[in-house]
Amino acid sequence: MSQKAGGSLRSLRRTNQEQILALLIDQGPLHRAALARLAGVSRTTVSTIVNELGTRPDPQGRGETDCRSRRAGR
Secondary structure (H helix, E strand, C coil), X not given: CCHHHHHHHHHHHHHHHHHHHHHHHHHXXXXXXXXXXXXXXXXXXXXXXXXXXXXXXXXXXXXXXXXXXXXXXX
């Protein structure tokens, strides 16, 4: 993979993350299928993004968050 392709993939991933976060902030809790439909991405992409975001340190300093225990759906 070339440098340019790698940069494009990182840019796409960041854009998808920002879009998912914006939907959640704007509309509140949503099922992953609804997020995928609204964002125009696959459910697999949504799951990957949600899982990654759910294990990041909390920006307010409360340690790690784990959204899997609070997820909508099943």
